[in-house]
Amino acid sequence: MQRAAGPSPAHSANSTQSPNSVYFADSSAPPSPGQPVRGRLWRVLGWLSIALSVVLVGTSLTAYGFWRRLDGQIDRENVDGRLGDDRPEKLNNSLNILLMGSDSRKGENARYGGEAGQRSDTTILLHISPGGESAIGISFPRDSMVQMPPCEKKDGSKIPAQFGMINVAFSNGGPACTWRTIESLTKIHIDHYVEVDFAGFKRVVDALDGVEICVPRRIDDPKAELHLKAGRQVVRGEQALGYVRTRYVLGDGSDLDRIKRQQAFMASVVRKATDKGMLTDPGRTYAFLSAAAKSIKVDDKLTMTEMRKLAGSLRGMSAGKVRFVTVPVQAYPQDKNRVQFAQALAEPLFRAVREDNELPEPAPPAPVAAQNKARPVPPEQVRVGVYNGTGTPGLAQRTADTLTERGFKVVKVGTSKKRFARTQILYGKGAEGQAARMAVALPGHEPRPWKSAKPGYVYLVIGKDGAVLRGLNAAVPKVAGEIRADRDICARN
Template sequence: MQRAAAPSPVYYAGNAPPPPEPPVRGRLWRVLGVLSIVMSVVLVAGSLTAYGFWRRLDGQIDRENVDGRLGVDRPEKLNGSLNILLIGSDSRAGRNARYGTEPGQRSDTTILLHISPGGENAIGISFPRDSMVQMPSCKRRNGTTVPAQFGMINTAFSNGGPACTWKTIESLTDIHIDHYVEVDFAGFKRVVDALGGVEICVPRRIDDPKAELRLRPGRQVVRGDQALGYVRTRYALGDGSDLDRIKRQQAFMASVTKKATDKGMLTDPGRTYDFLSAVAKSIKADEDLTLSVMQRLAGSLRGMSAGKVRFVTVPVEAYPQDRNRVQFNRALAEPLFRAVREDNKLPEPEPVPVGNQVKPVPPAQVQVGVYNAAGTPGLAQRTADQLTERGFQVVKVGTADRTYARTQILYGAGAERQAARVAIAVPGPKPRAWRAARPGRVYLVIGKSGARLRGLNASVPRVAGEIRADRDVCAAT
């Protein structure tokens, strides 16, 4: 093979050899209806294609502008997924006054809904409201600033509204959030009633006047106040803990999702529109969750089934200073957060060498250096971490002194098969020999065109205690 001519020197941090520039080619309750609402919208909406229907739904949604209150130091978006922050408000204002006169409002339900690229799968991640966390400074709607502080995670909402909760979750997970949706008590009941009720299963007779909840044992359908009482009660069911209640609420959400994706719902346009209209009247969202965004989302999720939707809780452990509080178990939570950050589509079939094509070696036999030539902080290290997870030997991570337009895969003498393996992991750039490279070494130089790695089969791992939306509601009763 003819070798490429040596380029003019461009020096890298760590004394990495310079690549050539390639040709340019261009507390009181948990509003479980939050997740149910959004999930149902995105799963069912695909059956409504008439633009007029969409316009009428869009006009019923209350929106808030959060621009300027999220800050500039936000996590980078690494893939084509969609992340929606779902917030349950316990406001007693207006139509919610019958539930008490408690001042202010908190976000006693905080869920991050992650939809994989292409609508392949969805996962709802619950953040326990008793979690003790570090919260960033936040701007209120009136322009004043609440300083950074340590406390329960639901304090963020009372500090600065949905924008502050949004900012807090991003800072804790390093996951880029695209939109938020908020719902209150009355909205929750409206949505459940529009579904015709939701199936639940209880182990014994329940009589809880405080929660307005009276249930017979076994399988049954609940509506309105009964449904709200079911997700509000804390001591009539379970051990009274917040974590135990979250598990019950996740089972409720799974049942809602299962019903919303039922064929009877999907094939009845009138029923579908009535349901979605109830949803639209019950939520508040950011201004960027536009009509066109909802249409694109619905189209991409048209084929999703309940079996591809699951619900988990962020792994937590006891908070040493207060036995009534918890803190994130970082050793278990971080792999979940990382998987969501880096979630990609299911992998395409690996290319099979044909004729004289080079046969790639296994990743473990590849020594690769990863260099950032895009000017995006942390890009090389994130990519290197992903390659390491796939079995590659990452021997160097560096930063270029200049930027390049295109990502390059360069290799030294005897590393052609190793470069072929890198090209499979990072589809797009064609490997090129480089005389100045170390023998046996491959160099991945990430330009402004980026380096999206081929997806893995299970990029978002299974989590202990997770609930799938297609399960039998009495399975754990």
């Protein structure tokens, strides 16, 4: 595509976009339409923080004193300086929380013996959709072989980039290193982390007055101190601990099978935490939240104010809107005891989470289509140039990549020297149908003819209000073996 007459080239600091940028002069472009409005048994522990959030569904919990008491029980750590400068950008208003379980033997956990120090075999990304519409927890198997970025320890020492099992990241540099690793693998921006330890597991389960499980046969496992009858039952304290730690007496003994069982346990935790009987009992609610608060460690940005905002956004969520999945994996060729991500299946899941936006309000039909009797053409017939009209690096290229995935023919990516308050869809002579299709994909932006545009071409200029494509949150795919929190605990997958 040749550069349209009128705009003059301009250089940009946005190194991720084409250097052949475009300047939309005031006299050429239409006026802006207005101002912008680790022990193996602890993989399960991360899910306890889900309940800390989901239990807030049915109550406002706005009393300042209540929140102050809870806030004082939570341990916090600053990790900002160790997350690096190459983090993924936040593309929507969702909330992503990294959940990790620690096998520390310090303090209350000393009774479980084993090595001192701290590791984690729990790596779960909890994604809460914009507005608290739904939540999905994504488990990352501990045996996954991945490329880890360089990390920095709390004492400032450096850990070089390396290839290995995903749970090594926590051993190398704690929560900050696992945070960096998951962001680098998924390109999903993480907002906060929550870490849970041994003793906290029993505290939370007991505060719930037990959690319901279902086992296929009688279990007697002296090593795990686990003795269960067959069928549906409620476990507390040590029995609950034994259930999540046992490996060989249930299932096939594999890591993936244990993840599935532990996700079912956490689904039961969420179901119990959102039970109306509990939510209407202030004493039980506070006891549960207090137990959870004493059991977690979080980043220092997850403040009391942020927690109250989270509580408000989750008020309409029920157990049926919470589901648990495992990252799709396949055998790792070099070691039969390890796995690797099945990228063809994992990437669509990651992309859907990255782009999970609120569905926009239904937009009226584009005036261009109504006035000129132009019908939207198929995306593959739309030749579009995408230009960044903001100061956000890489925005045009990311939008162009998404449009390409949806079938549009992106012919140019550039940067506008002028800043735009609102995103604009401009088109040249004969491109009414192409502009109408773009307006369908990007609702809320009325296409406008541009006298300097090249005939047959569409120009998408991204303003400060962004470019939210229609229907992205509907793309969060179903994953084989996923578990919904409202399912019958005895149901088979």
